[in-house]
Amino acid sequence: MIRARLSLMMFLEFFIWGGWFVTLGTFLGETLDASGREIGMAFSTQSWGAIIAPFIIGLIADRFFNAERILGVLHLVGAVLMYRLFLAQDFSAFYLTVLIYMILYMPTLALVNAVAFRQLTEPKREFGKIRVWGTLGWIVAGLAISYVFAWDGAAAIDAGALRYTFLMCAVASLVLGVYSFTLPATPPKAGAAGTSLGQLVGIDALRLLKNRDYAIFFVASVLICIPLAFYYQNANPFLAEIGVANPTGKMTLGQISEVLFMLALPVFIQRFGIKHTLLLGMLAWGLRYLLFAFGDSGGQVWMLLLGIALHGVCYDFFFVSGQIYTDQRAGERFKSAAQGMITLATYGIGMLIGFWVAGWITDHYSQANGHDWQTIWLLPALFALAIMVVFMGLFRDASSASRSSETAVHSEE
Structure with a gap:
């Protein structure tokens, strides 16, 4: 039962990311008329999130909060930000929102791993079977965009249909945010407060x-x-x-x-x-x-x-x-x-x-x-x-x- 619950967590985590990140360049160029440099700025928010993530996890989450609770909060806030991306009408408004979103999303990659590792009895043997559901979530998101909703066809792109990828991911983020609070308790690690900045x-x-x-x-x-x-x-x-x-x-x-x-x-x-x-x-x-x-x-x-x-x-x-x-x-x-x-x-x-x-x-x-x-x-x-x-x-x-x-x-x- 716990493996099924953790698999669903992984599925939603990467469904959210794969559901908007793959088509981001096309959306920005065709819908918001962004330049190549602006598109590069938007994608680089992933890097800023990766740089800042260790501080959020190591200095805050690992010391003071259960991992599943901070995961839930971050995805609930993420749902609101995804909805704002859905509504964005120009690049400047979009960029500020996606920057904040990625700073909050990138730490969740470590959080879902932490929740999974702490709940598995033999993580080295079992984790791969859980993690593969994340890849499946990414795949399902891409297939849905192309073959279910047809948002990435030429006519659909011209009509701005790729905007709905953010709405889809906002709903998925809301679901994962609520679902996270039902996951088994994953309290801070003993001794985490003594972790140095250099280690993080x-x-x-x-x-x-x-x-x-x-x-x-x-x-x-x-x-x-x-x-x-x-x-x-x-x-x-x-x-x-x-x-x-x-x-x-x-x-x-x-x-x-x-x-x-x-x-x-x-x-x-x-x-x-x-x-x-x-x-x-x-x-x-x-x-x-x-x-x-x-x-x-x-x-x-x-x-x-x-x-x-x-x-x-x-x-x-x-x-x-x-x-x-x-x-x-x-x-x-x-x-x-x-x-x-x-x-x-x-x-x-x-x-x-x-x-x-x-x-x-x-x-x-x-x-x-x-x-x-x-x-x-x-x-x-x-x-x-x-x-x-x-x-x-x-x-x-x-x-x-x-x-x-x-x-x-x-x-x-």
Whole structure:
């Protein structure tokens, strides 16, 4: 029974995020007439949320409140903010609201994990089966937008129908907010008040950077977030603009592949090692964008679908295996601090830079009748491949992370 309740929590958590984040760039560009830089600013609110989240969780939630209660409050407030996004008529009003929303939403990713881990008797064995429902929630949201409500068709986008994604997510956030108060009590951890600021944001793990190989991996992780930002920001507007039918529904192929490749990841790491796993992840980013650059909505649409389906390799083989590598290098004492450091560096700093770069390049290659998408995709493709070549030459760590492979569970899509 408890597993079913936790699975529903995860489903709603990621249904909310997937229900508006995927189509955000298309909505802003087509409905609010936002520029590429403005769209980049809106997406970068995820990064600001990731940077601030440890302070909300570590300095407030973990010390004074039950996790399920703060989760409920944040989602109830989030429902109001989502409704305000539904009503927003210009970018300035939208940006301020989405910034506040993401500062409040990003901490809930850690909160749902905390609730789940505290209620499971064998979290290492059981958590993956709970977490997969989050991915399913993201997939269902995308399928609903394309195939149930048809909000992402060309005529529907012109009519402003994507605005209703925020209303849908406001309702889901309201449901999760109320539902959270029915979850089992998850009180503050004993000793949480003694957690230092350095532990919360990962400063205590900076000593890992003294290791040459880990420092190379760390820099590569930040840099590869620049190509990653191009996908989040531009994939849906690109597919919609070139006339691909049901683009949001088709993008759920990425989450489906993510689940499948997650199952293959531990086996691949054990057989080929962490270096080759990371290299394959970086290669997949470059290949994906080359497919986007030369694909089209007609006879070459298979290239676009294959590029989307590579998401599982792109994300799992680099970011999840990177979490495993970090866990292995950190040692028992600094595991939590190390994960906090790499998350802050990638989803905070790296993605913040990435969204700025993606917004600038998208504006630079904007045309009267759309965008020069081939150039827009070729640039991150070449950048990702360049990072891969440098990483291949400099990174020499051949140690296996197979002993930590059971930790291959992530908290974001």
